Amino acid sequence: MIRKLTALSLLGMAAHSASVQALDFDPSIFTVNGFGTLGAVYSSEDNATYSGPGFNPRGAGGDDRISTDVDSRLGIQVLGKFSSKLTATLQIISEQDYQGKYAPHVEWANIKYEITPDFSVRLGRTAMPSYLFSDSRKVGYAIPWVRAPHEVYDLLPITNSDGLDVSYKFQTGAVGHTLQALYGENVTDINDAFVGKAKHVWGVFDALSVGDLVVKLTYQEQKLYYNTYQTPNPLQAEPAQVEFTALGVHYDPGQYFVGGEWAHLVIEDQLFSRDVEAWYVTGGYRFGELTSYVTVADHNPKTTAFLGGWDTQQRSYALGARWDFMSKFNLKAEYQYVDLPAGSQGLLDVPTDPITFRPTPDYVPGENFSLISLQINFVF
Template sequence: MKYRLATLAAIIAAHAAPVSAATDAITFSGFGTLGAVLTHSDDLQFRRVGVEAPGTQSVDFAPDTVLGVQTNFRLGDSAEAVLQVLSRETPKNTYTPRASLAFLSYSLSPESTLRAGRLRLPTFMLSDSMLISYAHPWVRPPVEVYGLSPFSDLDGIDFFYRRRIKDVDVELHPYLGRSQLDIVQTGHSSLSHLRGLNIGLSSGALTLHAGYARARLDMRWGDPFTSRLLDALQSAPGGEHIIAKMQGSDAATSFTSAGFQWDGERWLLIGEYAARRAAAFANSAYGWHLTVGRHIGPFTPYLKLARTIQTSPIISDQLSAGQPALQRFNASRNGAQRSFGAGLRWDLRHDAAFKMEFARTHTDNDSWGAFFPVHHLTRVSDRTINTLSVSIDVVF
């Protein structure tokens, strides 16, 4: 089984069911994952920041379980409307279905396409297929990279220009718009004045990606700990300056990513680098991952190495020195960690796969990484945590 960047389009095309044999004006498709992650430490829970609410049980189904259905409406030879509805646990602990895609597409020429509406925000190499776990070898994309930007929606417009030059397929993908994200409890975040450009090259088994985006970040925290901290800072000397670093509006933010994928007949190699820089409200950090797999019939065993490193905290070390509450706030927003994982993908049939992955993760000294404490006194930083993840992925 090969996992190319075009997997999303292939899945939709291969599994779309026409309304009648005489027409393919309306097609339907879907995907789903039933996943579970077990954390060996009873006082910690695995979390995907901006994706789901922190769990309360040692076995958590929320981080990876998802169900999505999609309808494509052909509007003549050049136009198409797409609607995708998705249900999964949100940071506010609800499962309310929402429109994850809702856009109009128009082909200006065989090489160029213009789209407008709700699109996928293409921050990373695999953003377009990130929700379809079946398209990837892992149970989930490495959080050390893909956790750097939990924003998934792009409300705006984008443009694709594709051209083949000799043996190389070239794709240019500029985009602009805005994005919104719910945070745990009553928190909310958004990106405005968002604009970016992705460049993709593919030839045979090799795919290359590079991308850059800039935006203005708005942030409002709503969890109980941060709300109490903000209230206390209101009356503290110099508190207003610290609050302005923690939340507010119009902070300059940028994202950079670069990656490659080699998916040959026998070997699979995937690597990616990403960096986030924020003037306020979020820390600045970069991450990378490298995956090596081997195709053996329906099985793909793999090894994965990943790392996230913080380059600057939300509140400077000078301001947070000797202030446990400020240090806790910084650590809880810092995903710095390193991990090593071993996994297996088993293609049960052409439209279903079973996956299992064991990972050993060590959080940095001033970081919670991808974990959340069950009790507020639990130490999360500078710990080694083992996790076991399993999933069944389907497309239809």
């Protein structure tokens, strides 16, 4: 039902545009913006693949030592302002999908109505506001690093929700609040044979700001189904219960920035139970058009990923720089060293035996590796 609301949002946008055109079409109500990343990643690990957060099948390492598929993308965003209270947003992105293709997909498609300047409602497909950088995680030009820290942002890789969200802004003394609540669902194609379906997704979020300091609090729950919304099925007797909490802090007075995020994911399920904590801390300093930064990130599972099959524990250390070499363009470079404890494959994509789900003999868990990333980011 809720997924139909996204289609209705698009139809509503089209219908409203058609009615405006029939009367007196004014193209100035629409604003078009875009963004893109041309990226390349080198991995020193040649028996497993680094594909980044999400469900990308291709990446650096096992597929190719150097890959352009991890970070490269192109996005277009259209904003329609139909009145002082009614707006609509459509964002389309072309990036590697679960099939390794670059077919464009609709990332956002929603209608927003401002009941008051501080109280608004959106209907349709919106960004899942789980993290500090949820709205901009795909816009390489806007985030401090080459990509959002994998250890944290891969805990909940779902980036959008089809449904309803409500936002309310208010002030308590010197602290500004943006309180948000959502209810929706999401269907994610993981590969040709496996689809994850999240239903009854709800969450509450509070972004607090005091001057240059931003603090974000997150709590979410959802019911996760494998391949069907019906239970029981061959994989599930009951839907998996998912609980996600996060805390993010970012301070940026201009000359420098410091921040970090902590997140905790619990999945209660007969086969795919997970209990994982992750965090990162980061800081950077700006020298004119050049920004240098460091990041330390940690991914620490309390349980293994599948029936005791593998361990994803890892800690990484990254050193990077951003150069704003011309208006609306920047160049980013990053070196990342990933430390894997004995027996852990970390967040690498490792070829596995189809029966035992153990890594194939070519891959040795617990071997550290390095990543070198280079990007050109732009907005228009």
